[in-house]
Amino acid sequence: MASRFSSFVLISCLVIASSPVHVSSSAHLVKGLSWSFYEKSCPKVESVIRKHLKKVFEKDIGQAAGLLRVHFHDCFVKGCDGSVLLDGSANEPSEQDAPPNRSLRRTAFKIIDDLSQLVEKKCGQVVSCADIAAIAARDSVFLSGGPEYDVPLGRRDGLTPATENVVIENIPAPTENASEILSALAKKNFDATDVVALSGGHTIGLAHCTAFENRLYPTQDPTMEKTFAHDLKGVCPTTNSTNTTVLDIRSPNRFDNKYFVDLMNRQGLFTSDQDLYEDPTTRDIVTSFAEDQELFFEKFVLAMTKMGQLSVLTGTKGEIRANCSVRNSENPDLLKYVVEEDLESYAELK
Numbered sequence: 150m151a152s153r154f155s156s157f158v159l160i161s162c163l164v165i166a167s168s169p170v171h172v173s174s175s176a177h178l179v180k181g182l183s184w185s186f187y188e189k190s191c192p193k194v195e196s197v198i199r200k201h202l203k204k205v206f207e208k209d210i211g212q213a214a215g216l217l218r219v220h221f222h223d224c225f226v227k228g229c230d231g232s233v234l235l236d237g238s239a240n241e242p243s244e245q246d247a248p249p250n251r252s253l254r255r256t257a258f259k260i261i262d263d264l265s266q267l268v269e270k271k272c273g274q275v276v277s278c279a280d281i282a283a284i285a286a287r288d289s290v291f292l293s294g295g296p297e298y299d300v301p302l303g304r305r306d307g308l309t310p311a312t313e314n315v316v317i318e319n320i321p322a323p324t325e326n327a328s329e330i331l332s333a334l335a336k337k338n339f340d341a342t343d344v345v346a347l348s349g350g351h352t353i354g355l356a357h358c359t360a361f362e363n364r365l366y367p368t369q370d371p372t373m374e375k376t377f378a379h380d381l382k383g384v385c386p387t388t389n390s391t392n393t394t395v396l397d398i399r400s401p402n403r404f405d406n407k408y409f410v411d412l413m414n415r416q417g418l419f420t421s422d423q424d425l426y427e428d429p430t431t432r433d434i435v436t437s438f439a440e441d442q443e444l445f446f447e448k449f450v451l452a453m454t455k456m457g458q459l460s461v462l463t464g465t466k467g468e469i470r471a472n473c474s475v476r477n478s479e480n481p482d483l484l485k486y487v488v489e490e491d492l493e494s495y496a497e498l499k
């Protein structure tokens with residue numbers, strides 16, 4: 150507890166110039182997760198990750214959006230167990246970006262692999278890929294201008310990749326309306342405030358035309374602001390265009406509350422975004438976040454902390470992967486190691 154408090158003070162002092170917001174979550178923790186999980190085994194894990202990501206984002210801040218989305222997909226599909234990171238998972242980038250094949254940025258997986266190698270060099274094979282993804286998502290938010298917050302740690306990596314059907318069942322489609330999104334997320338125990346706050350993740354990043362062309366063709370969605378619709382038709386001149394555009398036109402790379410201002414101006418990109426303002430169930434929540442960024446940050450942190458604990462593996466379940474892209478049982482480097490060890494113990498026996 151004492152060291153958590155001192156790191157809180159230190160971080161607050163360092164970031165005061167860029168972002169004074171540090172949300173301390175009083176959220177309930179599931180059994181097996183803790184705020185100080187690597188205090189003894191890898192005390193530097195969070196500083197190693199932040200230092201590397203600062204460098205990555207200085208070159209390309211767009212990578213922050215990719216990393217935030219990876220953690221969301223990880224948690225929604227089978228729980229936050231790093232299963233989306235596995236090669237051969239249905240979340241892997243495929244050639245088709247069309248929904249329901251919402252491909253994640255290939256570079257995000259590479260960054261997580263790099264982070265895991267850096268952390269392993271520092272501490273050995275003790276930090277899970279699922280925890281690295283959760284910390285990287287938090288850093289993506291913070292280094293883009295969003296709130297600082299603590300992430301409970303202690304997740305373990307799963308042993309099975311996500312199949313395509315499991316992905317499709319668990320990741321909502323951008324063409325869904327607010328009532329569909331609300332009922333889908335209610336099954337994971339998120340209330341309306343959580344849903345609106347989590348959707349605020351769309352304050353950074355990009356989307357492909359195929360994710361929102363339903364609002365342009367064959368008929369233009371009447372709720373969409375006219376100039377915005379006209380510009381989007383320039384980005385996506387026909388259906389099935391491979392072009393992309395920003396999710397938040399006011400501040401595309403900054404984690405702030407402008408996404409909610411977009412919605413109030415009917416400049417939300419997806420049906421699932423814009424309908425949060427059209428639907429009376431969520432309209433007032435959108436307005437309150439557009440008016441009060443600190444309120445948005447506070448609710449976002451609560452919802453992310455909840456999301457980050459969905460069906461986690463803890464204790465002795467799962468494993469700590471040596472390579473985030475492959476299970477240990479299929480990792481050729483580890484197999485070599487195991488064989489050598491076996492030979493040694495065999496020699497000892499003789």
Ligand code: HEM
Nearest residue numbers: 214215217218221321322323347350354355356357360421
């Ligand atoms: C509520 C239901 C959600 C739906 C329907 C949805 C849908 C989508 C879609 C279709 C894309 C664009 C993918 C593409 O065309 O390449 C996207 C991008 C993104 N989503 Fe969501 N999403 C949802 C929730 C979330 C949540 C909870 C977060 C994180 C807190 C999030 C963060 C992002 C980010 C950061 C991007 C940009 C990724 C990039 O630039 O690589 N989304 N989302």
Ligand SMILES: *[C@@H]1O[C@H](CO)[C@@H](O)[C@H](O)[C@H]1NC(C)=O
Nearest residue numbers: 243244245246247248249250
């Ligand atoms: C999704 O990807 C699978 C496998 O790559 C492919 O068979 C399917 O046609 C794709 N679906 C869409 C809608 O793009």
Ligand SMILES: *[C@@H]1O[C@H](CO)[C@@H](O)[C@H](O)[C@H]1NC(C)=O
Nearest residue numbers: 325326327328329330424428
């Ligand atoms: C939302 O979509 C569902 C499925 O298409 C539809 O049945 C429902 O009427 C829609 N709700 C609203 C409020 O538009």
Ligand SMILES: *[C@@H]1O[C@H](CO)[C@@H](O)[C@H](O)[C@H]1NC(C)=O
Nearest residue numbers: 383384385386390392393394
């Ligand atoms: C892609 O979008 C840009 C505007 O962002 C537009 O100028 C360009 O023509 C589009 N490209 C294609 C192939 O549609």
Ligand SMILES: *[C@@H]1O[C@H](CO)[C@@H](O)[C@H](O)[C@H]1NC(C)=O
Nearest residue numbers: 245247359366387388389390
């Ligand atoms: C776009 O792709 C979908 C599915 O891949 C296909 O059904 C549709 O005919 C295509 N539309 C155009 C205009 O090419």
Ligand SMILES: *[C@@H]1O[C@H](CO)[C@@H](O)[C@H](O)[C@H]1NC(C)=O
Nearest residue numbers: 236262266472473474475482
């Ligand atoms: C991790 O596994 C992937 C996929 O098999 C491989 O391409 C990569 O080189 C491995 N990384 C390391 C550091 O061994």
